[in-house]
Amino acid sequence: MSEENVHDVLILGSGPAGLTAAIYTARASLEPLVLEGEPSSTGDQPGGQLMITTDVENFPGFPEGIMGPELMMAFRDQASRFGTDLRQEKASKVDLSERPFKVWVGDPEAAEPTYKANTVIIATGATALMLDLPNEQRLVGHGVSTCATCDGFFFRDHDIAIVGGGDSAMEEAIFLTKFAKTVTVVHRRDELRASKIMQERAMANPKIKFKWNSQVVDVIGEQVVEKIIVEDTVTGEQSDLAITGLFIAIGHRPNTGLFEGQLEMKENGYLITDGDSGRTNVEGVFACGDVQDDTYRQAISAAGSGCAAALDAERWLEANVHG
Ligand code: NAP
Numbered sequence: 086m087s088e089e090n091v092h093d094v095l096i097l098g099s100g101p102a103g104l105t106a107a108i109y110t111a112r113a114s115l116e117p118l119v120l121e122g123e124p125s126s127t128g129d130q131p132g133g134q135l136m137i138t139t140d141v142e143n144f145p146g147f148p149e150g151i152m153g154p155e156l157m158m159a160f161r162d163q164a165s166r167f168g169t170d171l172r173q174e175k176a177s178k179v180d181l182s183e184r185p186f187k188v189w190v191g192d193p194e195a196a197e198p199t200y201k202a203n204t205v206i207i208a209t210g211a212t213a214l215m216l217d218l219p220n221e222q223r224l225v226g227h228g229v230s231t232c233a234t235c236d237g238f239f240f241r242d243h244d245i246a247i248v249g250g251g252d253s254a255m256e257e258a259i260f261l262t263k264f265a266k267t268v269t270v271v272h273r274r275d276e277l278r279a280s281k282i283m284q285e286r287a288m289a290n291p292k293i294k295f296k297w298n299s300q301v302v303d304v305i306g307e308q309v310v311e312k313i314i315v316e317d318t319v320t321g322e323q324s325d326l327a328i329t330g331l332f333i334a335i336g337h338r339p340n341t342g343l344f345e346g347q348l349e350m351k352e353n354g355y356l357i358t359d360g361d362s363g364r365t366n367v368e369g370v371f372a373c374g375d376v377q378d379d380t381y382r383q384a385i386s387a388a389g390s391g392c393a394a395a396l397d398a399e400r401w402l403e404a405n406v407h408g
Pocket of ligand 1: 216248250252253256273274279300334335336337381382
């Protein structure tokens with residue numbers, strides 16, 4: 086840490102991007118502080134979205150695959166080994182208008198910030214989108230879920246549905262067949278967005294059925310989910326589907342609310358970085374991983390961008406603070 090309790094590097098987020106940035110800056114003796122986030126049932130939690138994933142088969146170096154949480158524990162152990170200070174805390178406010186940058190944890194109205202830092206690396210990731218159905222929020226945790234890994238176990242021998250046509254929906258549908266009697270994929274078009282290999286696996290699974298050109302208009306149940314109302318997107322006709330679990334896998338939104346009005350963002354809310362670098366429009370503030378990537382969104386690309394942001398931060402500190 087530099088003078089007056091100012092950290093050299095403060096990293097927000099502890100998914101593959103944040104922890105890779107931590108490994109690199111820790112090995113550069115910059116003693117990074119990582120605010121890991123707090124436990125939640127969506128992607129914005131310590132360890133990020135891989136904590137609510139099952140098998141990761143495409144992370145290089147693991148020919149047999151590895152479980153998401155296990156991979157993240159390995160990232161974390163590696164960051165700790167080089168002296169990273171990891172804290173299960175979540176920023177409630179940031180002030181990036183002048184240096185040192187200020188970060189609050191807890192009461193955002195507190196006069197004094199919790200932390201000050203010469204550089205901030207933002208790796209706050211993205212969070213699962215919901216359908217905004219009239220009864221959806223009320224039934225979250227009572228049959229409505231965005232996390233198959235967390236909740237699949239509760240649906241042994243049940244009929245359930247999953248919404249979405251991407252890789253996440255296929256992966257989760259396949260995973261859910263370990264428990265459920267049937268899994269109906271409800272997709273708004275008549276073709277999937279998922280990669281060929283995932284499509285083939287889902288279609289070959291006898292427990293998975295597809296409801297094409299269909300959107301869920303509401304989820305019904307007093308205490309727990311009893312059925313969904315599905316509308317045919319071509320004819321407009323509505324029908325009931327009796328299920329006890331509704332899993333939602335329709336993509337994510339970036340966790341950038343804290344930075345509104347302070348950092349440049351795309352129209353869809355993703356942070357803008359300069360070319361291949363992690364530089365944002367504020368000097369000394371860097372971003373990496375899903376919070377700035379609406380194209381690739383892979384664990385390996387997030388880790389790569391975490392490395393880039395760390396090297397950018399290191400060079401910036403050398404030129405502007407320690408040089
Ligand atoms: P995605 O690729 O953006 O797919 C989202 C799906 O949800 C699309 O099929 C979309 O329909 C549908 N959708 C979006 N909004 C909807 C709404 N309001 N109502 C109904 N349906 C809606 O998201 P993802 O599946 O989460 O994947 C994100 C990225 O992670 C992708 O790059 C993916 O390849 C990657 N990923 C990879 C793996 C793997 O390799 N094992 C696993 C998971 C994710 P349309 O198709 O009509 O747009």
